[in-house]
Amino acid sequence: MTFDTSKNGAGGSTGTPVPVGSYAPPVCWYEPGWTPEEYEKEFQKRWDVGHFSGAAEAYAADKSRFVEGHPYKDFNKDKSGEGMFWGTVYDWDRIEDDGYKACEQADFWVENGETPPVRNAIDAETLAKLAYNEIKVPDTGISLAPAGAAKVNLPTWAWLDKSDFREVSVTATLAVGGWNLSATTKAKPVSVRLEPGTPDAELLPASGECTLSADGSVGEPYARGKADATPPCGVTYLRSSGTGTFGLRATVTWEITWTSSDGQGGTLPEGTFGQEQAVTVQEIQSVNR
The missing domain is CATH 2.60.40 (Immunoglobulin-like)
Incomplete structure (x- = not known):
């Protein structure tokens, strides 16, 4: 994601406007992140870690989901160019308490042109709210x-x-x-x-x-x-x-x-x-x- 801030306020005393009322900017959302080939590399990077409690079970679950066909076979490489894997993005500066739990969906596949079947998927209004966070007056x-x-x-x-x-x-x-x-x-x-x-x-x-x-x-x-x-x-x-x-x-x-x-x-x-x-x-x- 990129932000064009060239039309922001300038000077040494600029600041971010404080929303009035009960407005709550998103603290997490899902967005497209990887082609099948990129996700394979991401998968390998995630699991290139030392042993920790529960590692074997977690690795087996991820391998089943993304490699063994439950539901994705070999990272969906046979659908390369037809869609992307989506994942969670967090705004850690805004998350309080258990706010991160609003986006607990495991990474998932979305066909090009389809609407993601989950809540908190990135959309135009979410982008607008994220742009709001970057405004300087x-x-x-x-x-x-x-x-x-x-x-x-x-x-x-x-x-x-x-x-x-x-x-x-x-x-x-x-x-x-x-x-x-x-x-x-x-x-x-x-x-x-x-x-x-x-x-x-x-x-x-x-x-x-x-x-x-x-x-x-x-x-x-x-x-x-x-x-x-x-x-x-x-x-x-x-x-x-x-x-x-x-x-x-x-x-x-x-x-x-x-x-x-x-x-x-x-x-x-x-x-x-x-x-x-x-x-x-x-x-x-x-x-x-």
Whole structure:
């Protein structure tokens, strides 16, 4: 299996979006792996090991299955070119407890063009989920104004330019023997949620959810002459951060969709990715004469 990650997010602060809800990526699956001749070599490699408890019985069972015709005779060499042996692949980084037991089927033969007669066989949606695992989205370091330090009781404008807030994608491809399938999973940013880092603040809008503008950006840059305007995305701090800072967190929600080379497609659970940045909030200084 190969992954085309050329359209992923770039930079030092990229990350993998965290799926929302009860989404569970596959921890194991079956995929085509060997021609009859390749499987014979695989068989020999597997059994080129020292003695261990139960080795004789296990070897006899495998020999019966793949060599002696129960059900495969001489590794199915008489069907060379007509199909492949399929085996189990594990994502060991995601398996917990006995999760590996979801794929206990012994290696099996599948004719070209046939649907494998087992659960968890690789398919377009599984490829899409595996591509989801490889997605990297750009950081969410938002621009803030006024620059330098926010002021108590004055709105702080927040925004993300379109160039920093773009769709990314990863394509997973499995091409082996007569089997060729790919799926592309795309992540599209749809909103940014602000968390001011203190309860003594008011969000703009009140929900803290800043949606995309028509041009694909979020919020609006501050410009001279907007001092009395209300920003479409921002925060008003109600007290000073004193000698420290507040941790303003911006979390992007990403809409996840997929399409495949066989015409299938659909949606996967949204993902979120956030980043925190330190904000200094100062009291407004006034001079009485």
